[in-house]
Amino acid sequence: MKSKVILLIEDNPDDVALTLRALKKSNVLNEIIVVRDGVEALDYLFGTGKFAGRDTKNKPQLILLDLKMPRMDGLEFLRRLRADERTQTLPVVVLTTSCEDRDKIESYKLGANSYVRKPVDFSQFSEAVQQLRLYWLLLNEPPE
Amino acid sequence: MAGTRVLIVEDEAIIAADLAGKLDMLGYEVVGTAASGEEAVELACRLCPQLVLMDICLKGAMDGINAAEAIHGRLDVPVIYLTAHSDAATLARSKLSEPFGYVLKPFEERELATAIEIALYKHQADRQLRRSHEEMELRVEKRTRELGQANMILNAINQIFHEALTCETEEALCKKSLATAEKLTGSRFGIIAELNTDGRLDTIALSDPGWSACRMPKTNAVLSLKNLQVRGILGSAVNKRGAAIINDPATCPERIGTPEGHPEITCFLGVPLQQSGETIGLIGLANKDGGYGPSDLEAVETMAMAIVEALMRKRAEVKLQELNRNLEKRVTERTAELETANRELEAFAYSVSHDLRSPLRSINGFSKVLKEDYGNRLDAEGKGFLDRIIAATWRMGQLIDDLLGLARITRADMRRAWVDLSDLVRKIANRLKEDQPERQVEFVIAEDLSIEGDEQLLTIMLENLIDNAWKFTEKVPHALIEFGTTRVDGSPAFFLRDNGAGFNMAYAEKLFNPFQRLHGTDEFAGAGIGLATVKRIVNRHGGRVWAEGETGRGATFYFTWEKLNEVKSNPSYRR
Numbered sequence: 001m002k003s004k005v006i007l008l009i010e011d012n013p014d015d016v017a018l019t020l021r022a023l024k025k026s027n028v029l030n031e032i033i034v035v036r037d038g039v040e041a042l043d044y045l046f047g048t049g050k051f052a053g054r055d056t057k058n059k060p061q062l063i064l065l066d067l068k069m070p071r072m073d074g075l076e077f078l079r080r081l082r083a084d085e086r087t088q089t090l091p092v093v094v095l096t097t098s099c100e101d102r103d104k105i106e107s108y109k110l111g112a113n114s115y116v117r118k119p120v121d122f123s124q125f126s127e128a129v130q131q132l133r134l135y136w137l138l139l140n141e142p143p144e
Numbered sequence: 145m146a147g148t149r150v151l152i153v154e155d156e157a158i159i160a161a162d163l164a165g166k167l168d169m170l171g172y173e174v175v176g177t178a179a180s181g182e183e184a185v186e187l188a189c190r191l192c193p194q195l196v197l198m199d200i201c202l203k204g205a206m207d208g209i210n211a212a213e214a215i216h217g218r219l220d221v222p223v224i225y226l227t228a229h230s231d232a233a234t235l236a237r238s239k240l241s242e243p244f245g246y247v248l249k250p251f252e253e254r255e256l257a258t259a260i261e262i263a264l265y266k267h268q269a270d271r272q273l274r275r276s277h278e279e280m281e282l283r284v285e286k287r288t289r290e291l292g293q294a295n296m297i298l299n300a301i302n303q304i305f306h307e308a309l310t311c312e313t314e315e316a317l318c319k320k321s322l323a324t325a326e327k328l329t330g331s332r333f334g335i336i337a338e339l340n341t342d343g344r345l346d347t348i349a350l351s352d353p354g355w356s357a358c359r360m361p362k363t364n365a366v367l368s369l370k371n372l373q374v375r376g377i378l379g380s381a382v383n384k385r386g387a388a389i390i391n392d393p394a395t396c397p398e399r400i401g402t403p404e405g406h407p408e409i410t411c412f413l414g415v416p417l418q419q420s421g422e423t424i425g426l427i428g429l430a431n432k433d434g435g436y437g438p439s440d441l442e443a444v445e446t447m448a449m450a451i452v453e454a455l456m457r458k459r460a461e462v463k464l465q466e467l468n469r470n471l472e473k474r475v476t477e478r479t480a481e482l483e484t485a486n487r488e489l490e491a492f493a494y495s496v497s498h499d500l501r502s503p504l505r506s507i508n509g510f511s512k513v514l515k516e517d518y519g520n521r522l523d524a525e526g527k528g529f530l531d532r533i534i535a536a537t538w539r540m541g542q543l544i545d546d547l548l549g550l551a552r553i554t555r556a557d558m559r560r561a562w563v564d565l566s567d568l569v570r571k572i573a574n575r576l577k578e579d580q581p582e583r584q585v586e587f588v589i590a591e592d593l594s595i596e597g598d599e600q601l602l603t604i605m606l607e608n609l610i611d612n613a614w615k616f617t618e619k620v621p622h623a624l625i626e627f628g629t630t631r632v633d634g635s636p637a638f639f640l641r642d643n644g645a646g647f648n649m650a651y652a653e654k655l656f657n658p659f660q661r662l663h664g665t666d667e668f669a670g671a672g673i674g675l676a677t678v679k680r681i682v683n684r685h686g687g688r689v690w691a692e693g694e695t696g697r698g699a700t701f702y703f704t705w706e707k708l709n710e711v712k713s714n715p716s717y718r719r
Contacts, residue, residue: 014506021513068498097501099548100494120501120541121534122509 004061022129038072067096078110146171151193153184181206200227222267301450308454318349331429338425345372376400381414391435508537546673558598590628605681608674616644643698
């Protein structure tokens with residue numbers, strides 16, 4: 001069976017490159033879809049905009065979400081995601097540079113499943129991604 | 145008294161002549177002799193004698209007693225009765241006519257002389273008594289009048305100060321004061337005006353009777369209220385720098401006439417309003433029936449002082465209220481500004497935590513990628529450079545975190561409760577010992593020290609102090625860290641002492657500045673933010689922190705707390 005995709009929502013290309021590398025180094029073999037902000041992410045999930053016609057039954061196994069993005073930020077995306085029946089159970093891991101309590105609290109309130117602060121040190125980040133893979137891709141059993 | 149003019153009343157001509165001779169010999173002047181009561185009254189009135197010698201038994205309708213009464217009714221002159229009668233009825237009658245003497249015939253010259261002198265003296269004394277009595281009466285009457293006036297003035301002043309308390313504006317106050325002055329003096333109308341900076345008069349109050357009596361066209365009337373030239377009858381009080389009574393305005397040389405429609409002025413009383421000897425305005429009253437007198441002047445002068453005082457008080461009060469309002473407004477504005485600044489600071493901190501860390505992560509990440517993927521193409525020096533880049537991003541990451549922490553401490557909400565400091569210190573010490581079991585550090589912690597404060601902030605503060613002590617005793621063989629209370633200059637203070645590296649007292653003040661380091665990073669690690677954090681936390685609790693030390697001989701950090709005297713007074717923390 002072909003493994004499901006991972007949706008990476010991130011506007012910073014450096015972060016995209018480093019995250020992709022960390023995922024690859026952690027032996028994550030899933031296809032990774034990269035979108036730049038909340039609007040594109042919703043388009044992907046609901047098959048609208050530039051993703052019109054996409055088979056939306058094919059849902060991502062995991063969403064990695066940055067908070068600070070242009071157009072629609074991570075928190076607003078979360079709100080819309082959880083408001084829609086089709087996507088309300090998708091596992092979302094917030095991956096952010098923010099260590100503000102209010103971001104953390106707000107994310108959980110809006111239904112984030114996990115909150116990971118991106119450390120400055122890349123090695124630590126790679127470790128964190130390793131943990132994420134272990135838990136969210138191998139151990140966790142999402143509802144079908 | 146020699147030369148005293150005497151009238152003799154005697155119907156027996158021989159006796160009269162004999163009496164006249166005796167009197168002449170005694171040195172008195174006999175101005176006339178009357179033979180009947182009627183003649184006696186007529187002569188007395190015409191000759192004005194100083195004494196009357198009166199025979200009681202006279203021929204004709206009027207006897208001596210009747211004649212004496214008639215003379216008394218017309219003249220103030222003493223009467224001595226000369227008579228052979230000594231019956232009780234006559235004596236009783238004669239007494240009623242208040243005679244000054246009673247000489248029984250026959251008599252000696254000496255007896256007569258004595259009776260005359262006594263009568264004169266008595267009459268003189270009587271007259272004096274009467275005069276002083278009258279004078280006294282007059283003075284009592286005058287004083288009563290004066291007191292009545294003073295009382296009225298006092299009531300008027302009371303009224304003015306009462307108005308000062310109740311009136312909202314100075315105009316209202318002056319209007320009421322003016323009405324009081326008008327009532328006190330019986331004036332028909334009046335004005336209170338103040339000299340403005342141009343030396344012209346601005347009306348503060350104009351009495352209603354005056355205003356309603358005014359038939360001036362309304363615009364003129366309103367215009368004439370402000371910025372009046374100081375002249376005419378109105379200006380006289382200000383120009384002369386003294387009070388003015390003008391009871392005949394028609395002939396007054398200063399008269400300039402009234403504007404059209406202004407009620408005619410029949411009399412005027414103007415009193416300057418003075419403050420510290422300077423004329424600042426005037427109160428003018430007009431048209432008292434019969435004109436103004438000195439008592440009016442006195443009353444209004446006294447009232448003028450009260451009006452100035454009340455006016456100044458009212459102004460000070462209004463100013464104070466305005467200042468208070470301004471202050472409140474400024475507090476509100478400042479609060480809003482601070483809230484904005486706080487929000488901006490938060491936004492800044494947020495953006496720092498996001499945006500500064502982001503490129504740092506790229507630098508770090510790609511350096512590592514470079515090392516991993518292209519490491520084999522770099523020599524040892526090249527790899528060393530990459531390590532330095534990576535280490536630098538690490539330090540900067542730490543710095544950003546510390547900065548954010550410091551900002552957070554400054555703006556964090558405080559939740560005050562009693563906190564057991566001894567317990568906190570013990571927990572922190574235990575954590576350090578567990579983290580670095582290889583180190584041998586002795587802790588001496590005083591028991592049961594509690595203060596009121598925010599537990600989270602207190603924990604951060606003590607962690608910073610104890611971490612420092614722990615760090616700087618690293619190179620000491622027998623490390624000792626003590627926590628307790630002491631007295632500094634008589635006031636209680638907490639202290640945390642170590643026997644570590646210490647510091648140069650010359651830098652004692654700098655210690656608490658952010659990013660201030662007294663030791664090289666190679667010697668002791670750290671960003672230099674810890675003591676700045678400590679200081680902010682202590683300050684936020686209204687306390688003070690300072691340090692004492694000597695290079696190589698340890699350091700002691702002291703801190704005081706607001707309400708530190710209550711430190712041990714909370715029984716719940718006593719064991």
